[in-house]
């Protein structure tokens with residue numbers, strides 16, 4: 001089945017008779033609340049109508065950000081997981097992305113809002129995927145997580161930015177303790193989201209974690225103070241999406257920052273492309289992160305194979 005099709009199908013079944021005006025009102029309120037209370041530990045989604053509005057307006061974008069992050073990980077080293085823990089799971093977007101790429105036997109999700117869990121469970125039950133139907137949802141806070149449970153893969157998408165600084169660090173350390181193979185953290189592609197990632201990068205590297213993606217090295221991040229490392233994923237907008245968010249654009253670009261930590265050392269690429277490549281007559285100019293810092297690379301048409309490869313590059317890709 002095509003990427004995200006299971007999520008779209010489940011969602012369309014869930015909202016058949018839904019009142020879009022109410023969803024529109026809730027979606028606007030939620031996005032305003034998120035803008036105003038990031039990092040405050042404040043509860044934003046309080047009932048099922050709001051959870052549905054969250055799912056309608058955000059889930060496709062958060063799904064895509066996790067999906068693309070996993071694809072970047074897979075390019076470095078093929079990710080397989082028998083067990084998955086998703087924390088701050090919301091309505092389960094990350095689990096849809098993981099299970100679109102891998103067959104996972106044991107899935108556990110932790111989420112503090114009953115309403116998010118309820119909508120997530122309904123979405124899972126509307127797929128015919130047995131691993132989703134029998135996934136275990138735990139209503140609880142990340143502050144109380146049980147570090148004795150271990151999982152091959154742990155995902156935390158768009159949740160670290162909802163925690164205060166102290167909780168973010170202690171919870172990331174606990175998640176790392178619980179990780180058997182890979183810990184993936186995805187955040188909004190904002191200066192604050194990147195800052196969260198980079199702070200956790202320093203802390204977890206000091207605990208012996210290895211990086212799988214996106215960094216092509218494990219030295220200090222060379223991104224300058226007023227810049228931030230982030231990537232884009234393109235998300236098609238459905239009719240409902242346009243109604244909820246306004247405008248007629250057929251797609252939107254979701255900005256996200258991410259990092260994947262591994263228990264095992266990986267062969268990292270030489271370069272990670274940071275900006276959209278610029279093509280001029282006979283050349284392609286690239287800006288990339290590397291062990292030597294942020295570098296400009298010019299690939300000439302005369303370098304036949306390399307030029308052919310460079311022509312296909314987009315921001316976020318690796319390059320050798």
Ligand SMILES: C[S@@+](CC[C@H](N)C(=O)[O-])C[C@H]1O[C@@H](n2cnc3c(N)ncnc32)[C@H](O)[C@@H]1O
Pocket residue numbers: 058059062063087088089090091092093094110111112113116140141142143156157158159162163
């Ligand atoms: C922005 S949503 C992201 C949901 C989902 N991971 C996604 O990517 O679509 C953040 C979720 O984390 C949950 N959350 C925030 N702080 C939490 C905490 N301390 N313990 C458990 N869940 C938490 C919120 O209730 C919310 O559902």
